[in-house]
Amino acid sequence: MTDVAVQFAGLCALIAGVLLGYWRWIRPRAAHLNFQSFGLVTLLILTLMGGLIGSTGWWFDYPSSFAWDLPTLASRMLASAGWAFGVANFIVLERPTQRRVRLALLMLLTYLLPLAIAIVLFHLDRFDPNAPITYAFFIFVIGMIVPCIWYLLRQPTITPDDSQPTDNLTRAWLTLIAVLMGLWGIALFITDSGSDLIWVWVGDLLTTRLIAVMLLTIAVAAIYSRNYVDTARITLIAIVVYGFGVIAANIANLLDNKPLKPVYVVVFGIAALISLGLLIVNREQPAAPIS
Numbered sequence: 659m660t661d662v663a664v665q666f667a668g669l670c671a672l673i674a675g676v677l678l679g680y681w682r683w684i685r686p687r688a689a690h691l692n693f694q695s696f697g698l699v700t701l702l703i704l705t706l707m708g709g710l711i712g713s714t715g716w717w718f719d720y721p722s723s724f725a726w727d728l729p730t731l732a733s734r735m736l737a738s739a740g741w742a743f744g745v746a747n748f749i750v751l752e753r754p755t756q757r758r759v760r761l762a763l764l765m766l767l768t769y770l771l772p773l774a775i776a777i778v779l780f781h782l783d784r785f786d787p788n789a790p791i792t793y794a795f796f797i798f799v800i801g802m803i804v805p806c807i808w809y810l811l812r813q814p815t816i817t818p819d820d821s822q823p824t825d826n827l828t829r830a831w832l833t834l835i836a837v838l839m840g841l842w843g844i845a846l847f848i849t850d851s852g853s854d855l856i857w858v859w860v861g862d863l864l865t866t867r868l869i870a871v872m873l874l875t876i877a878v879a880a881i882y883s884r885n886y887v888d889t890a891r892i893t894l895i896a897i898v899v900y901g902f903g904v905i906a907a908n909i910a911n912l913l914d915n916k917p918l919k920p921v922y923v924v925v926f927g928i929a930a931l932i933s934l935g936l937l938i939v940n941r942e943q944p945a946a947p948i949s
Contacts, residue, residue, distance in 0.1 A: 738903025843873030901930025
């Protein structure tokens with residue numbers, strides 16, 4: 659399949675996914691949504707579908723599925739980030755309380771804005787001006803950042819908040835995650851040079867920054883969500899999905915006769931297992947129906 663055909667198939671899948679999202683999350687609420695709220699729900703649906711649909715191409719490392727050529731492990735870790743965003747936004751769309759929606763917006767902005775600024779300032783030479791995916795990438799990124807900032811400043815109410823405070827153990831764990839992922843993400847964002855155990859893509863600062871922004875996203879999500887059960891659960895689930903995704907990416911690397919990165923496997927494996935344990939121990943009450 660040619661690059662253009664792959665990209666066209668992805669676009670068709672995205673359009674179909676948005677239409678399904680409209681049917682599932684906008685149509686039942688249409689009578690209660692004004693223009694602002696409609697746009698906000700649409701942004702969440704685009705984030706969900708973009709993450710899940712893009713992940714297929716990224717996991718199989720199709721060169722035409724991303725704006726620059728990624729090493730295979732980085733491409734699969736990008737897919738893991740897409741899964742985490744997809745699952746998190748699905749949960750938010752099911753019950754879009756103020757805090758849940760703000761968490762989704764903060765995650766999206768933390769992921770995209772630092773990367774976009776770094777690209778414009780330092781990495782434009784990595785993009786092929788003759789490739790359609792280049793323009794699609796910038797249109798998508800700018801088209802997500804601008805409304806994300808707008809809705810963070812002027813967030814409409816879709817569903818009122820109704821959550822309980824978290825327990826001390828969950829707050830402590832999410833605080834630890836915020837510190838660990840924040841420091842790790844900052845280190846990766848600043849430089850691609852260091853210990854081979856942590857700086858996996860030496861000499862490729864743009865790819866290193868792509869991984870860094872996901873760690874920063876987890877850190878921001880953890881610190882924001884640590885005080886309330888509904889947002890804490892979303893962050894814990896995102897950590898589980900991303901953590902197991904990173905492990906799967908390393909196993910796939912090993913099966914391809916490429917080196918496994920033990921620090922990533924151990925750290926994200928522990929993070930995923932502890933987060934999963936907290937989710938099991940502190941089961942939430944059944945979610946309220948869509949309103």
